[in-house]
Amino acid sequence: MGTPNAVGDWSSEMEVNAFRRLFPLRYYERHLSESIRPDARPLKKARDTIVSLGTVASSDGSALAKIGSTTMLAAIKMEVMTPFVDSPDGGRIAVEFHMPSICYPVVRPGGPAEVAPVISKQLFDSLLRHVKLVNSGMIDLKELSLIRRKAAWMAYLVILHARSVSAFSHLHIPVVSSNDEGRMVMVSEELEGEKLDKEPSIMETFMTMVLNSSGRLVSLYKPGGPVLAHTSAIQEGVALMRQRMKELQEIIDEAISTMEID
Known part of the structure; x- marks a missing residue:
């Protein structure tokens, strides 16, 4: 009795997926006109976050x-150095x-992603601006001092972007075939890149904002693009960031309390 409905739902899903791949811009424009994302989230609602x-x-x-399907692992190693x-x-x-190749299809295995040094510089600059701001409440480099002019801490922050930390637990080896030129090619019903969210790839531009613990704008990064960053858009972004900060602070506080209990 349930087979016709199941077949109909499957057929409808196939049509939606085909439309999304063939016309990604129109696909997202339809969702934006309804103020909702393809995963049913309201536009201003962040993805589920776990820390x-x-x-x-x-x-x-x-x-x-973990924010949605994005996983970030950050670790700090401390070493004693001579102060500058x-x-x-x-x-x-x-x-x-x-940014290893498992996290994004444009990153090839065997070498670093071209965007990785850029992101490293952005993170470092944001931290540095936090340090230079008075009462930023985030990092005080003087607290890393051991003996003036003789010894201080060097903090190495390493951040790993990955879609799965335990990928080998469900490893699936792709099927390969030889083409007419004698080259080996992968045979797959669906490329991994097509499973990823294409929303960023169709955006004309985007902005990255960093706020300190007081809700003050510390860093604003916009990598070009034909769209200008109007004051109203920046103000709306800052307002959303402040709301997001409150949510993240609650998540972090819960993670800290759980760690203390353990």
Whole structure:
């Protein structure tokens, strides 16, 4: 009795997927006109977020954050160094961002992603601006000082972007075939890249904002594009970020309390 409905639902889903792949811009425009995303989220609602602390036992501090299907693993390693001449009573921070090929289809295995150094620089600049702002409440490099002019802490922050931390647990080896030119090619019903959200690829531009713990705008990054960052758009973005900060603070506080109980 339920077979016709099941077949109809399957056929309808196939039509939607075909329309999404052939006309991605129109697909998202239809959702935007209804103020909703394809995953049924309202436009201003963030993806589900989970934060776990102390996930890397060999580090001096670590956290695993999952936002939707995006997973970020951050770990800090501390080393003693000689303070620099320009900051004799302060420590240093170094940031490394890694983006392996399993996280995005345009990243080829065997080498670093071209965008990784750019993101590392953006993260470092954002942290540095936090440090330079008075009462930013995030990082005080002077707290990393051990002995003035002689010893201070160097904090190495490493961030790994990955879709799955335990990928080998469900490893599926692709089927390959030889083409007419004698080259090996993968045979797949659906490429991994097509499973990813295409929303960023059709956007004309985007903005990255960083706020400190006081809700003050610290960093604004816009990588070109034909669309201008109008004041109204920036103000709306800051308002959304402040609301998101409250949500994230509750999530982090819960993660800290869970860690203390453990």
